[in-house]
Amino acid sequence: MELKDAVYGRRSVRKYNDQKISDEDLQEILDAGLWAPSAVNLQPWYFVVCRSDKALKKLNEIMGGSIFGLTKILNSRFKSNPEVIDETVNFVKSMGNSSTVILTFLQQEEYDEYTAAVESAAAAMQNIVLTAYSKGISSCWLTAPLHVEDELRAEFAPGKGHLLAAVTLGYSDIKPKAPRRKDGRYIIL
Numbered sequence: 625m626e627l628k629d630a631v632y633g634r635r636s637v638r639k640y641n642d643q644k645i646s647d648e649d650l651q652e653i654l655d656a657g658l659w660a661p662s663a664v665n666l667q668p669w670y671f672v673v674c675r676s677d678k679a680l681k682k683l684n685e686i687m688g689g690s691i692f693g694l695t696k697i698l699n700s701r702f703k704s705n706p707e708v709i710d711e712t713v714n715f716v717k718s719m720g721n722s723s724t725v726i727l728t729f730l731q732q733e734e735y736d737e738y739t740a741a742v743e744s745a746a747a748a749m750q751n752i753v754l755t756a757y758s759k760g761i762s763s764c765w766l767t768a769p770l771h772v773e774d775e776l777r778a779e780f781a782p783g784k785g786h787l788l789a790a791v792t793l794g795y796s797d798i799k800p801k802a803p804r805r806k807d808g809r810y811i812i813l
């Protein structure tokens with residue numbers, strides 16, 4: 625697939641079918657994350673892939689607790705689109721039935737240049753979602769899990785740094801429409 629097709633074609637998908645992604649595909653997707661650029665080559669990411677029934681059950685249990693904080697934010701952001709609120713809340717509760725969820729943590733609690741560490745991990749996540757798409761695998765990058773960061777860190781990454789986001793992966797029968805891109809978001813001088 626051309627890079628351009630992945631960049632424009634990738635969508636956030638919030639419901640997956642029962643088809644599981646293969647170990648080989650998962651490995652390639654993770655490798656693509658590891659090959660992202662990073663500030664002073666720190667490679668500051670730490671990915672926890674929830675894939676076993678046990679890990680996914682625990683993840684879904686903890687995610688159920690994120691709904692309260694999330695609903696408040698969604699209600700103010702999407703007042704006139706209640707269907708977006710419903711879709712997002714349902715997605716977050718069950719991670720859209722995804723059978724492979726990557727939790728992205730930082731390696732350590734503090735960095736001299738914390739923002740640069742976060743940016744590096746974000747670059748890795750972008751590699752992950754684009755590589756997944758190029759393999760016909762849908763994804764959604766989500767920060768809703770930050771509402772339950774402490775619980776997720778204690779369960780899945782004790783001793784590591786902050787949780788930054790999760791990425792759900794899977795196959796889907798749904799092809800969401802691309803949300804409109806806003807004008808006025810760059811200037812060429």
Ligand SMILES: Cc1cc2nc3c(=O)[nH]c(=O)nc-3n(C[C@H](O)[C@H](O)[C@H](O)COP(=O)(O)O)c2cc1C
Nearest residue numbers: 634635636638712715764765766767768769802803
């Ligand atoms: C940093 C970040 C956080 C996001 N958090 C969530 C989230 O918590 N829940 C969700 O359903 N989607 C989340 N998304 C997905 C966005 O809603 C989505 O990217 C945006 O609406 C544009 O749609 P597209 O990805 O299909 O182009 C997040 C995306 C990013 C990059």
